[in-house]
């Protein structure tokens with residue numbers, strides 16, 4: 001993947017446009033996500049390990065909002081279950097194009113990878129096949145809040161017995177003190193990764209209209225409302241967490 005450093009918000013902008021997954025972001029995305037999301041490499045690698053425990057023979061593993069395919073590649077490397085296929089879906093054409101290139105390059109480096117299909121499309125309009133694993137790795141937070149329950153309900157309907165949804169998200173906190181503490185620590189994490197105060201401030205204003213985090217309680221209640229029977233947090237680093245939701 002590209003090693004280009006993220007300098008998107010380094011210069012002062014007269015007006016900060018809403019954040020979009022366009023060509024400029026795609027070019028620096030691996031650097032951006034690693035320096036912005038505490039625990040991201042741990043979550044991605046372990047998603048493969050978790051998925052291997054839930055994968056059912058002859059089923060689909062979905063990576064929804066796949067970006068450059070980091071989760072897809074972890075799934076392909078770790079899951080050995082007979083007849084499984086990974087379907088990666090993203091609605092950014094720039095992401096999908098780079099994702100296909102990256103995954104093709106991986107084919108020659110590993111043996112016995114699961115087959116993969118990369119689909120350019122809106123996950124809200126997807127006709128789900130019977131699935132054993134669905135990964136929403138930092139994608140639900142970009143879906144309009146009023147659409148989230150319907151999407152999770154459709155995922156729940158497509159999940160086979162023994163399968164799981166793995167949902168990673170930035171969290172907000174209903175307790176003001178907890179919210180401020182973890183937000184400040186996240187800013188310190190970004191600063192320690194070389195982002196300036198200007199970059200941090202401009203990025204925050206770029207994402208505030210397009211990325212709306214929920215609290216852990218809101219996630220749990222909505223997942224139960226969507227028909228999931230059990231919600232188990234398996235990872236949290238500062239204000240970023242990942243949950244397993246069982247059908």
Ligand SMILES: Nc1ncnc2c1ncn2[C@@H]1O[C@H](C[S@+](CC[C@H]([NH3+])C(=O)[O-])CC(=O)[O-])[C@@H](O)[C@H]1O
Nearest residue numbers: 021065066067070090091092122123137138139142
């Ligand atoms: N309606 C939609 N339909 C399809 N894709 C969408 C939609 N809305 C947003 N996206 C896509 O969801 C992805 C979210 S990034 C996921 C990281 C990845 N999972 C990773 O583990 O590297 C999260 C982040 O950058 O914080 C982008 O590629 C969007 O184009």
Ligand SMILES: O=C(O)C(=O)Cc1ccccc1
Nearest residue numbers: 032033036037170203207211
């Ligand atoms: O940068 C942030 O503050 C985030 O919350 C995470 C993020 C990472 C990559 C794209 C958009 C948001």
